[in-house]
Amino acid sequence: MPATRVFGRRTFLGSAVMTLAVIGVHTPEFAFEKDLDNVRRAMQHMNIGFPIALDNHYVLWRAFDNHHWPALYLLDAGGRVRYRHFGEGEYERSEKAMQRLLGASGATGDDRGIVSVMATGFELAADWPSLKSPEIYLGHDRSEGFASPGGASLAKRRAYKVPARLDLNRWALDGEWTMESQPTILGSAPGRIVCQFHARDVHLVMGPLHRDGRVRFRVSVDGQPPGPARGVDVDDRGAGTVIEQRLYQLVRQPGLIVDRTFEIEFLDGGVEAFAFTFG
The missing domain is CATH 3.40.30.10 (Glutaredoxin)
Incomplete structure (x- = not known):
């Protein structure tokens, strides 16, 4: 709704x-x-x-x-x-x-x-003056801004690639993913989601495909570990683990907010990704 x-x-x-x-x-x-x-x-x-x-x-x-x-x-x-x-x-x-x-x-x-x-x-309330990225849904039904070559395929496991350049609020997949109506699912590693954003915070709603699953991941901002810009669910190196279905805070920038490239790489398969939210 x-x-x-x-x-x-x-x-x-x-x-x-x-x-x-x-x-x-x-x-x-x-x-x-x-x-x-x-x-x-x-x-x-x-x-x-x-x-x-x-x-x-x-x-x-x-x-x-x-x-x-x-x-x-x-x-x-x-x-x-x-x-x-x-x-x-x-x-x-x-x-x-x-x-x-x-x-x-x-x-x-x-x-x-x-x-x-x-x-x-x-x-913590969003940084309104700096927020220029809306919520981004990753499922097929509402996958606006998707930039992988060849577009999205519903309920079909296929290989996706990240284009050489992403515009603001555009996103792409890398690896073999299945884009269902609500989530996008990585069956086996490796796999990446890359997004160009403009916000203080980056969150991702995701969870393990199986109830007792654990999926390791690492995030980067402009190709570098987040360091002091890390969210509560990652360490300074950008490492974290998906252990339950919920919203994960991945980035909280302490400094200047400009257009940046966010990347999350999953080191294990079996993850469902639903939506990015920004603050």
């Missing part, structure tokens, strides 16, 4: 999270996000202690006419939406809205302080 990527990325399994009072709603985009075990694992990883409702059939998504991942909704005692915010960030503004709503409901208390939120990792 089409949606606006407010910050070009996801924070919870690549899904919508709409907070209704103290209840979260998980609306999946990709098939693996409907899996209850995946949702439970993500909740544990993010230390989420409040209930999460699974909206696998988009019932609540449509009821709220929601078009954003993630989205925050505050409701009053009568069930009316009194505040909404789309995307990460604006935590102080959202907390003040909660305090106003509690005050209007008759809640008492003198504490009107604001909790300081030190957003890190996926929760």
Whole structure:
């Protein structure tokens, strides 16, 4: 279902999270996000202690006419939406809205302080002034910007190559891949995905093809290990391992943001890649 990527990325399994009072709603985009075990694992990883409702059939998504991942909704005692915010960030503004709503409901208390939120990792808001790359889907159904010679073939394992030059927000495959409707699958190594981007952060939604699989990879930026520009899921040399189906943060640049070439090389086969998101 089409949606606006407010910050070009996801924070919870690549899904919508709409907070209704103290209840979260998980609306999946990709098939693996409907899996209850995946949702439970993500909740544990993010230390989420409040209930999460699974909206696998988009019932609540449509009821709220929601078009954003993630989205925050505050409701009053009568069930009316009194505040909404789309995307990460604006935590102080959202907390003040909660305090106003509690005050209007008759809640008492003198504490009107604001909790300081030190957003890190996926929760850090995007660098809007520098962000020039939209979300890039890697599956056949929405594979805009694909630049490998010969184009994409649906559900057919074939060899792909990276062209000599990539324009901004164009991407290509190298190796033998099968491009399914949602994911693109590498059956056997080696295989690469190369993308030209302009953003502080690079994330990739991916997972092992088999539940207990482990897929080693390494990333580079402009042909070099990321070093201090590494994301939380790689080391300074760009090495990492795909161990579960989720969003992986691969690059977070500390310096000047310009057009750069990102490359991820998989050293093992058996990986599904769904989408790049940027921040």
